[in-house]
Amino acid sequence: MLLMTFGLITLSTWLGCHAYRRFALRTGFLDHPGHRSAHEVPTPTGAGTIMVALFFVSVLLVALDGQLSRDVVMALPAVLLVAAIGLIDDAVALPWRIRAPVHVGAAAWCIYWIGFPMLPLPGAELHLGFAGSLFGIVALVWLLNLYNFMDGIDGLAAGEAVFVTTGAWLLGGGAGADWSVINLCLLAVTLGFLVINWPRAQVFMGDVGSGFVGLMLGMLVLGSVDVGVWTWMILLGYFVTDACLTITTRLVRGDNIAESHSLHAYQHLARAFGSRNTRLGIMAVNLLWLLPIAFLSEVFQGYGALLLILAALPLLVGQHLCGAGRLKPTLAVLAR
Numbered sequence: 001m002l003l004m005t006f007g008l009i010t011l012s013t014w015l016g017c018h019a020y021r022r023f024a025l026r027t028g029f030l031d032h033p034g035h036r037s038a039h040e041v042p043t044p045t046g047a048g049t050i051m052v053a054l055f056f057v058s059v060l061l062v063a064l065d066g067q068l069s070r071d072v073v074m075a076l077p078a079v080l081l082v083a084a085i086g087l088i089d090d091a092v093a094l095p096w097r098i099r100a101p102v103h104v105g106a107a108a109w110c111i112y113w114i115g116f117p118m119l120p121l122p123g124a125e126l127h128l129g130f131a132g133s134l135f136g137i138v139a140l141v142w143l144l145n146l147y148n149f150m151d152g153i154d155g156l157a158a159g160e161a162v163f164v165t166t167g168a169w170l171l172g173g174g175a176g177a178d179w180s181v182i183n184l185c186l187l188a189v190t191l192g193f194l195v196i197n198w199p200r201a202q203v204f205m206g207d208v209g210s211g212f213v214g215l216m217l218g219m220l221v222l223g224s225v226d227v228g229v230w231t232w233m234i235l236l237g238y239f240v241t242d243a244c245l246t247i248t249t250r251l252v253r254g255d256n257i258a259e260s261h262s263l264h265a266y267q268h269l270a271r272a273f274g275s276r277n278t279r280l281g282i283m284a285v286n287l288l289w290l291l292p293i294a295f296l297s298e299v300f301q302g303y304g305a306l307l308l309i310l311a312a313l314p315l316l317v318g319q320h321l322c323g324a325g326r327l328k329p330t331l332a333v334l335a336r
Contacts, residue, residue, distance in 0.1 A: 013192025016050040048209015075113035078106035086207035107140035147214030154201040158194040172226030230304025249325025265319035
């Protein structure tokens, strides 16, 4: 039943995005290229609405089958709130002061129902209590915005979501209850979307989609019991390090971080080597570096934090050399 639902939702997402593309072209709901854009022609945006709609259809089906707990079901409406404000932002470009309270409120609602997990350490378990809840709210807000920052070239954000959800599902043993089911539903809609978003992208997910995917991944990181929190963070390693290093570098330099930019390491790489090679390079990092370390994190869960540091340090060094947060890369080969 679960795998049949997965297949139907994946196919329905692909078909739904094609139908949405025709609608967006008729109504002019397009993302027009600008000086910071990686695309060259106006492209339908906001197709994340199809992902959100079919995700909740799949959740309803598995909930009726009795595979979801009350806390999981109660946490999910926050995603609709984030998706709704994202869709409005796609249409009229809302300022941060309007989006921020919605994001914080949605994150707080999630933490109320999910809580903040215990953090395994060598020979100990760290329980943060109320401080953990506050940190969890900040982390969810950051992750849903981080995902928007990293949605800059065709297939990258959707491909990352497919990698992370597939990796977590495999490392978790393919269990079939609660957050593992939610993970599989998220994998289904992102996989269906990825097919039509693969270069050259026929549609973009927009803020409605990136906020939805980012918040859902954050909820999985905090709520999942089949896969450890450190393992999730390792799987998300490239996106987290690139976004965090970029914004930290810009803050130190005194930039206005509310202004849009194209200074992430992956954007410097795309300008130097092309979107295709950049995307393939990040996929290689995910599969050949992060996935094996994530596997070790599941085997040696008490050492997950140390393995996360091991996974992140080379990425941070490489991204710094690629110019994350700076106008020009350090490496001369990228500055051409």
